[in-house]
Amino acid sequence: MQHMYKFFISIFFLFVFVDAISQEQNSDDLVSSEKDSISYKTNYGLRVGFDISKPIKAQFSNTYKGLEIVADYRIKKNVYIATEIGFEEETTQEDYTNSTAKGNYIRLGFNYNAYKNWLDMNNEIFVGYRYGFSLFNQTLNSSTPNVNTQYFPANINTNPVITNNLNAHWSEFVVGLKVETVKNIFISVSGSYNIMMSVKEPTNFKTLFSPGFNRIYESNTGFGFNYTITYLIPFKKK
Secondary structure: HHHHHHHHHHHHHHEEEHHHHHHHHHHHHHHHHHHHHHHEEEEEEEEEEEHHHHHHHHHHOEEEEEEEEEEEEEEEOOOOEEEEEEEEEEEEOOOOOOEEEEEEEEEEEEEEEEEOOOOOOOOOOOOOOEEEEEEEEEEEEEEOOOOOOOOOOOOEEEOOOEEEEEEEEEEEEEEOOOOOOOOOOOEEEEEEEEEEEEOOOOOOOOOOOOOOOOEEOOOOHHHHHEEEEEEEEEEEEE
């Protein structure tokens, strides 16, 4: 009988031990489930700022002026509608010509954030697309005929020739990084590869620079760079 009592007591303590472990596991699962069910909401709204690289460039160059305002609006967790509106004036010196392009532009498209944030962080590693359009004029400041020889030196033509109502259409493929440095204040660095779709040329002269597109190379491609500071105006959280 004494052995049976010991057996039943052992079985009793075994059940108590197993039940305690089971309750602890259920408690852990409940806590884990509660943690998993927690959703961290982030701000949705309009982010507005400007490209600081353009005024900095203008400070160190006497052939360039520019200003660009940037904005984006979050429509989904990782998708943003984005736009840039600006003004540029650039003087280009070539071997036989000196010309100035001046005008306004707009770029419109979207960004996709490929970076998975922790908790309530709002940083981005993004790729995107823009359609660009510019309206501008171009002034041929001076030109030298390409017939200059030792015996017959070419005369430099310094009478400005202005062509108005020029335009350009292009596509941009964008990649960049955006970091929230202070709450709702973001710093972004991005680069773009630009492909010219169409450009209206002056008579007997090639357009070398289009506002918003930058320098137009022989392949009708170009490159862009942006360094922006923006502020988020939050409308809601999701």
